[in-house]
Amino acid sequence: MEHFSIYNNSPIAKIDLSVFNILGNSLSIKREDMLHPFVSGNKFRKLKYNIQAAQEQGQKTLLTFGGAFSNHIAAVAAAGKEFGFETIGVIRGEELEVKISENATLSFAKSCGMRLYFISREAYRDKDNPEFIINLKNQFGDFYLLPEGGSNALAVKGCEEILSNETASFNYICVPVGTGGTMAGLVKASNKEQQILGFSALKGTFQAAEIAKYTPKTNFEITDDYCFGGYGKIDIDLIRFINEFREKTKISLDPVYTGKMIYGIMDLLKKGHFKENSRIFAVHTGGLQGIAGMNQKLKNKNLPIIE
Numbered sequence: 001m002e003h004f005s006i007y008n009n010s011p012i013a014k015i016d017l018s019v020f021n022i023l024g025n026s027l028s029i030k031r032e033d034m035l036h037p038f039v040s041g042n043k044f045r046k047l048k049y050n051i052q053a054a055q056e057q058g059q060k061t062l063l064t065f066g067g068a069f070s071n072h073i074a075a076v077a078a079a080g081k082e083f084g085f086e087t088i089g090v091i092r093g094e095e096l097e098v099k100i101s102e103n104a105t106l107s108f109a110k111s112c113g114m115r116l117y118f119i120s121r122e123a124y125r126d127k128d129n130p131e132f133i134i135n136l137k138n139q140f141g142d143f144y145l146l147p148e149g150g151s152n153a154l155a156v157k158g159c160e161e162i163l164s165n166e167t168a169s170f171n172y173i174c175v176p177v178g179t180g181g182t183m184a185g186l187v188k189a190s191n192k193e194q195q196i197l198g199f200s201a202l203k204g205t206f207q208a209a210e211i212a213k214y215t216p217k218t219n220f221e222i223t224d225d226y227c228f229g230g231y232g233k234i235d236i237d238l239i240r241f242i243n244e245f246r247e248k249t250k251i252s253l254d255p256v257y258t259g260k261m262i263y264g265i266m267d268l269l270k271k272g273h274f275k276e277n278s279r280i281f282a283v284h285t286g287g288l289q290g291i292a293g294m295n296q297k298l299k300n301k302n303l304p305i306i307e
């Protein structure tokens with residue numbers, strides 16, 4: 001794991017909130033997006049111990065699942081290339097097979113050597129069924145299986161390492177939520193005075209049950225108030241915010257996860273949600289590779305793009 005340990009820490013950037021006309025609290029962002037250009041943010045954390053386990057088991061191939069714009073697919077493809085694994089991506093949507101060149105994420109994964117295997121949305125729903133996995137093994141040979149989104153116990157262990165002594169004095173720890181695996185690691189590694197606040201990237205806060213599988217701690221809350229209607233959905237307000245935030249802070253945000261979280265934090269700050277003089281800490285979980293795909297969709301709809 002020599003390569004990964006080089007990247008083990010990321011800088012913390014203090015945001016000047018006065019340029020957003022916000023006073024009385026502080027916001028710092030942990031730039032996990034800077035860990036690695038493609039295995040960035042929580043992807044690096046989630047893969048670290050899984051790659052180690054695959055190496056220890058002598059596995060030669062990593063297999064995982066994802067949709068057309070999946071950060072996880074891009075990260076597994078890049079990590080496979082870097083660490084000498086064959087990679088197989090089982091992709092939701094048969095129709096995408098003829099559109100690889102139009103899709104930045106899938107083209108990138110392919111350029112890293114990932115074998116892309118497209119299946120129907122219906123078949124994809126079956127991906128956790130043991131029989132489905134056996135069929136994949138019959139087809140492709142043995143592999144180390146990474147679940148969709150990459151969340152498992154080893155991933156949660158890796159995500160615990162996002163927090164350290166450096167972060168112990170923050171009052172709130174904010175994170176975008178998909179499956180809840182990253183947040184589970186943060187909850188586990190937090191101290192009891194800290195409140196972990198999750199911003200769901202999709203409708204619902206069902207991820208709380210996922211977190212409870214990994215830790216008995218309850219110092220957390222998940223909101224879907226800033227999911228903008230659902231997974232991958234955005235509007236002009238969010239695009240403008242992401243562009244404004246980048247202009248003022250030089251920090252890029254992705255439209256699916258981190259953009260929604262920072263939008264939510266700013267809104268809650270303006271509404272006085274946090275106690276005065278609170279020290280707020282947000283995890284930039286990466287995902288910037290998804291901007292190209294989103295911009296393609298925005299252009300097709302004649303909407304402004306993410307700069």
Ligand SMILES: Cc1ncc(COP(=O)(O)O)c(C=O)c1O
Pocket residue numbers: 041042071072149151176177178179180181182183254257258285286287288
């Ligand atoms: C950039 C980014 N942030 C946050 C998340 C959410 O992570 P989790 O699924 O662990 O909740 C993801 C999803 O995989 C992601 O790609």
